[in-house]
Amino acid sequence: MKNYDQFHDGWLDGLLIDQKSVQVFLSTEERQPFLVVANGVVALAADGFKAGNIVFEVVTRQKEELTLQDITRAYGLAEGATGQDQAQKLLAKALEQNLIVLEINPSYGASCVLLAESVDLLHRRESLDRKFAGAIV
Known part of the structure; x- marks a missing residue:
């Protein structure tokens, strides 16, 4: 598990969903802007968005660390035996596909959990530089 401590008491500024790609906009407590880019997203659950979403923790877990929870x-499965059976099958598939979980837990406001093939953390300026690299200005 990797814990991104720099986001404790920072902000979850929003999400941009584009088919199987999700960009998560985060800021540190000092208002340093970052972007988490998740590609090959297979499941996403985000809720509780309010003005001023304060982050408690941001973590990623690799294949061997994925849990039924x-x-x-991420899939919003039902409680009980039916949900448990689905979760077991989906966990086996996630392990087979080597997926990563990104989990953002709030102190206040929004939470987010997603399963993806890759998750990268970039400073927002770096992401803009990549996006417009080679562009004629």
Whole structure:
């Protein structure tokens, strides 16, 4: 598990969803802007958005660290035996596909859990530089 401590008491500024790609806009407590780019997203659950979403923690977990709770939350599965059976099957598939979970837990406001093939953290300026590299200005 990797914990991104720099986002404790920072902000979850928003999400941009484009088919199987999700960009998560985060800021540190000092208002340093970052972007988490998740590609090959297979499941996403985000809720509780309010003005001023304060982050408690941001973590990623790799294949061997995925849990049934990760799967249940990301897919929004029902409680009980039916949900448990689905979660077991989806966890096996996630392990087979080598997926990563990104989990953002709030102190206030929004939470987010997603399963993806890759998750990268970039400073927002770096992401703009990549996007417009080679562009004629």
